[in-house]
Amino acid sequence: xxxxxxxxxxxxxxxxxxxxxxxxSDLNEVPVKELAALPKATILDLSCNKLTTLPSDFCxxxxxxxxxxxxxxxxxxxxxxxxxxxxxxxxxxxNRLVTLPVSxxxxxxxxxxxxxxxxxxxxxxxxxxxxxxxxQCKQCANKVLQHMKAVQADxxxxxxxxxxxxREAEKKREAKQRAxxxxxxxxxxxxxxxxxxxxxxxYDALKAAKREQEKKPKKEANQAPITSLLSPTLATxxxxxxASKKSGxxxxxxxxxxxxxxxxxxxxxxxxxxxxxxxxxQRHFRWHPGAHVGLGKxxxxxxxxxxxxxxxxxxxxxxxxxxxxxxxxxxLPKGAVLYKTFVHVVPAKPEGTFKLVAML
Numbered sequence: 001x002x003x004x005x006x007x008x009x010x011x012x013x014x015x016x017x018x019x020x021x022x023x024x025s026d027l028n029e030v031p032v033k034e035l036a037a038l039p040k041a042t043i044l045d046l047s048c049n050k051l052t053t054l055p056s057d058f059c060x061x062x063x064x065x066x067x068x069x070x071x072x073x074x075x076x077x078x079x080x081x082x083x084x085x086x087x088x089x090x091x092x093x094x095n096r097l098v099t100l101p102v103s104x105x106x107x108x109x110x111x112x113x114x115x116x117x118x119x120x121x122x123x124x125x126x127x128x129x130x131x132x133x134x135x136q137c138k139q140c141a142n143k144v145l146q147h148m149k150a151v152q153a154d155x156x157x158x159x160x161x162x163x164x165x166x167r168e169a170e171k172k173r174e175a176k177q178r179a180x181x182x183x184x185x186x187x188x189x190x191x192x193x194x195x196x197x198x199x200x201x202x203y204d205a206l207k208a209a210k211r212e213q214e215k216k217p218k219k220e221a222n223q224a225p226i227t228s229l230l231s232p233t234l235a236t237x238x239x240x241x242x243a244s245k246k247s248g249x250x251x252x253x254x255x256x257x258x259x260x261x262x263x264x265x266x267x268x269x270x271x272x273x274x275x276x277x278x279x280x281x282q283r284h285f286r287w288h289p290g291a292h293v294g295l296g297k298x299x300x301x302x303x304x305x306x307x308x309x310x311x312x313x314x315x316x317x318x319x320x321x322x323x324x325x326x327x328x329x330x331x332l333p334k335g336a337v338l339y340k341t342f343v344h345v346v347p348a349k350p351e352g353t354f355k356l357v358a359m360l
Contacts, residue, residue: 082106105148113141210315290344
């Protein structure tokens with residue numbers, strides 16, 4: 001077998017005007033590069049060779065007007081064979097073609113076509129006819145072009161149909177995804193609303209418990225409620241006075257027999273205290289300073305005014321944004337109420353005092 005440029009020899013030597021005859025050259029490949037260098041060769045004869053395929057770059061030889069590929073072993077033509085738009089005469093006699101590429105419909109200038117002695121598809125063979133003479137070959141060219149245009153149109157419609165199906169499927173997928181995202185957003189919104197409602201109910205329950213506590217019957221007349229106690233001034237509330245050793249117990253060494261400073265209540269409910277008396281000592285907050293009670297060293301509580309000691313319990317309603325308090329409340333049984341114990345001093349009524357100014 002001979003490739004281009006060997007037995008084919010120098011192509012320019014075989015060029016006769018605009019006709020290049022490469023028939024009977026025992027070619028099994030088409031010398032496309034050499035042919036592209038000869039744009040004057042508009043008539044090309046490649047008949048009676050051993051060609052089984054045509055390279056894709058063969059379709060770039062758009063200067064061809066007449067092409068003879070008869071008596072080869074071609075099984076198919078390149079998919080873009082329709083690029084040979086100037087082709088008017090095409091001889092495909094005695095090959096092994098079954099179908100033609102769809103791009104064949106683009107050969108609008110084709111006037112002559114011979115397809116006989118090919119194992120053509122029955123439909124295509126019927127369209128092509130017998131091609132026994134010049135007239136039938138011209139009719140073959142016309143009918144085959146019309147047939148390939150119809151095939152091209154059918155394939156285009158099928159392609160459009162597939163694209164439409166794919167677009168519809170994509171729309172369904174997008175709609176399904178949007179529905180899923182909307183459902184997730186709705187679920188998150190509902191969970192957030194439920195959490196907010198739960199926290200609101202807990203807050204309302206605490207407020208209701210506080211109102212119930214305020215509605216309880218008043219104690220004895222000498223036990224003034226917290227609402228009637230006088231609030232200390234800002235300066236008094238912030239003042240810190242360290243109690244004397246005499247009022248809070250002695251630190252004198254008792255010879256090893258001392259049990260240490262005791263923690264707890266020093267002044268009980270109703271006891272009379274003077275300003276500076278320690279009311280209670282504590283390591284951790286068990287009692288909180290109320291009216292006329294100061295907070296001293298080591299969390300001790302002492303009287304700021306002379307009067308009577310009173311203990312009250314108040315419902316503790318934490319701020320909704322206090323995460324620790326909310327976390328604690330949510331672990332308590334339903335309906336549980338938190339209380340804080342406050343220590344107050346009810347000031348004694350001032351008695352009249354007199355000062356000698358002058359003697360008569």
